[in-house]
Amino acid sequence: GQQLNQSPQSMFIQEGEDVSMNCTSSSIFNTWLWYKQDPGEGPVLLIALYKAGELTSNGRLTAQFGITRKDSFLNISASIPSDVGIYFCAGRRAGGTSYGKLTFGQGTILTVHP
Amino acid sequence: GAVVSQHPSWVICKSGTSVKIECRSLDFQATTMFWYRQFPKQSLMLMATSNEGSKATYEQGVEKDKFLINHASLTLSTLTVTSAHPEDSSFYICSARRAEGTYNSPLHFGNGTRLTVT
Numbered sequence: 001g002q003q004l005n006q007s008p009q010s011m012f013i014q015e016g017e018d019v020s021m022n023c024t025s026s027s028i029f030n031t032w033l034w035y036k037q038d039p040g041e042g043p044v045l046l047i048a049l050y051k052a053g054e055l056t057s058n059g060r061l062t063a064q065f066g067i068t069r070k071d072s073f074l075n076i077s078a079s080i081p082s083d084v085g086i087y088f089c090a091g092r093r094a095g096g097t098s099y100g101k102l103t104f105g106q107g108t109i110l111t112v113h114p
Numbered sequence: 115g116a117v118v119s120q121h122p123s124w125v126i127c128k129s130g131t132s133v134k135i136e137c138r139s140l141d142f143q144a145t146t147m148f149w150y151r152q153f154p155k156q157s158l159m160l161m162a163t164s165n166e167g168s169k170a171t172y173e174q175g176v177e178k179d180k181f182l183i184n185h186a187s188l189t190l191s192t193l194t195v196t197s198a199h200p201e202d203s204s205f206y207i208c209s210a211r212r213a214e215g216t217y218n219s220p221l222h223f224g225n226g227t228r229l230t231v232t
Contacts, residue, residue, distance in 0.1 A: 040226070109155075
């Protein structure tokens with residue numbers, strides 16, 4: 001199935017640095033979700049976005065729904081070691097028969113050095 | 115709230131046997147559950163959509179006779195991998211959406227099941 005283009009694939013940063021990752025698609029999405037997955041566990045929802053242009057924060061995390069509805073970004077400020085994990089964007093396409101189904105990005109592997 | 119539980123967390127089975135994985139919504143009712151498959155260092159790929167009281171909808175390329183899905187109640191969906199082969203070894207994850215939610219409601223994921231077929 002279709003996948004979202006998520007970048008970067010991996011990031012190695014120092015504790016305290018800010019992080020930015022994004023997802024793009026050739027299709028329009030009406031929902032963007034950002035998840036974090038720790039090894040051997042299921043994804044945990046971080047932020048949900050429902051409107052084009054929407055900017056939402058969750059603690060040190062901020063995500064935006066692109067105005068074209070074809071992209072979204074996630075920023076993490078002042079990273080800490082427990083931010084380590086794989087971050088996935090996921091989108092729901094507008095219309096069609098894909099009721100409630102999500103399309104996932106390839107993931108961004110984040111490593112934070114103390 | 116919105117806890118989804120999967121069981122077992124991991125399972126090892128012999129080639130040719132069948133394995134059943136359970137997905138339960140613990141504190142809410144879910145009319146729709148989704149089953150995903152994830153290979154190491156890869157993204158989640160949707161296998162099928164499980165609807166309570168009706169047949170599951172499978173994604174293209176997923177064999178419905180091999181991956182049997184049953185959604186008999188609003189809190190339980192099961193995935194049975196029949197006649198398992200080593201290439202079926204993977205991380206299987208379910209997700210659920212609240213019954214009272216809309217199609218836009220966020221999905222809550224289980225902790226996944228690591229299947230190893232020897």
